[in-house]
Amino acid sequence: MLQSIGTNHHENQKTEKKSFDDRLSHLEEDVRNLDKSFKDGDKKPEAQPIPPPPSPVVVPPNLEVPEDKPIEKPSATEKQLNTNNRCTWRNSSPVNTTFEIRQLYETLPFDDIKGGAWTQGFDIRYETSQWTSNNKLKIILMPHSHCDPGWIHTFEEYFTQATKHIIDTVLTMLDTNSKYKFVWAEMSFLSLWWDQASSDQRTLLKKLLNNKQLEIVTGGWVMNDEANTHYFAMLDQLIEGHQFIENNLGNISLQSGWANDPFGYSPTMAYLLHGIG
Template sequence: MIRLNRQVTVFGSAIFCVVVFSLYLMLDHLQLDNTKSPNNGGDRLQNGQLSILQGKIDRLERLLAENNEIITNIRDSVINLKESVKDGVPGGGNMSQGPYPELLASPPLVLPIDSQDCQFAAREFSEPADGGVQLLDVYDLLTFDNPDGGVWKQGFDITYRENEWDSEPLQVFVVPHSHNDPGWLKTFDDYYRDQTQHILNNMVVKLHEDSRRKMIWSEISYFSKWWDNIDGQKRDAVKSLVERGQLEITTGGWVMPDEANSHYFALIDQLLEGHQWLERNLGVKPETGWAVDPFGYSPTNAYLLKQAGLANMLIQRVHYSIKKHFASQKTLEFFWRQNWGKVLSQSQCFP
């Protein structure tokens, strides 16, 4: 608040200096013209210019007075805000008074915030529940080497007998899904023009051809651009696919964000952007997270997705040594719990 008060004072002083300097240049220019006038015609011209200048000066004086009044009102509002906070009355007291109460009123929170949520950084790591795994301990068990796993590169050495194939049918799950980076080798618009719009157009056609077909989509930045370029008939077709469960929106963020180096403000911001668009245009709320290409995964993002109402998530780019370890322990499905606090948020994960 003190910083704001100083900024207002500096801003007002700068405006005053600019006005004075401009007037000085104008007067100097008129004086120079007068010295060059050889006759009374020049005097009449000078008088006319001076009259125009006087009118401009009067107008500038009025504007400066109005500006001074605005700055004074802002300063008084800041002082009232400071006093109300000091008295322990945020949002009350004199804050609603003055010419700009809407700038000072605190907006209502969409979701209640548990005060304990902001204290997790100061807490010690909690022990995993019975049967749980602390990933920091798993790191100490693995060598993170680079073996050749045969048919499954860096995986298990898979062998089989030909006569075993007829004993039990093999189930194969094919999941058509989106993975459209808004920025990589091309620009956002180039990706949309060359590839993404065709994927989405074909999705509508192919899903309507066979009701057994399904598709999931994650990146709302592309989806919204495509939505703005299609007609009402195709929009209705998309809505019907969503209602029938053939098209599912996963995660629903503006992008599929990197998590290892991203600040949680950015993670929340892009998630809000996507979810608000979905609510306004499709009336849906994602239930599943889909992160198949971030460079590393953060337990904070799992926590944020849980707070956003998602029930489960799928992650893909886990180091092969960790995947092999989880596979050998039959823990590829797990509840991802954060280290902070006793009552933890957890998301069901499938790496």
């Protein structure tokens, strides 16, 4: 009886040991597979060559002005053939309005006409005979630098690559000759310069502002667009720029507006500038 119990106990131990060894082997295999997967994930994929860009499609300009044709109502057959790929707005019946924008758009020529003496088309000319030694033509050249806070590069890239050097150079040159003048419009860039400027540079900037060599014009955070900008945004950027001036440069009276790069000029901006003095 004792021998039978001992034999069974020995067999049970062997079975448990084998089961434990099997589990340990499986665990080691799992660890090796996991380690291999991590190593495979760390491998950098082979760089694929960038395919060349497709050849541009050249569309010849249509120089003919389209005729003013009334929009015809679509027939029942056309309505049935209408699918999601077709512009339903263009084929819809015209409404009873004074101007039909679809018809108006078809009549616009979009011609790129030469502007004559000026590319922009300004009809401004003068005869050389009208100017004499007693009646001289007065030309005003205003040294300035228009700096876009946002266009092709980021705001910080523009500052580090160009604008910071412009401001540094301007201050140095103005300090060498009291007859030199310069105007600055974008407070966003001036604020970033101010944050990185030394105490000597800040003192020099204030000195040039006080002796009227350097003039701040408009004083907005940016030179805002005037074509489609809401007056809320216009006021907001003006407030932002003027607060920077008041908090850092002191009580500076702005005398002039400066807008040489907006897409057109709006009476709204002129009204706001008049209202702020």
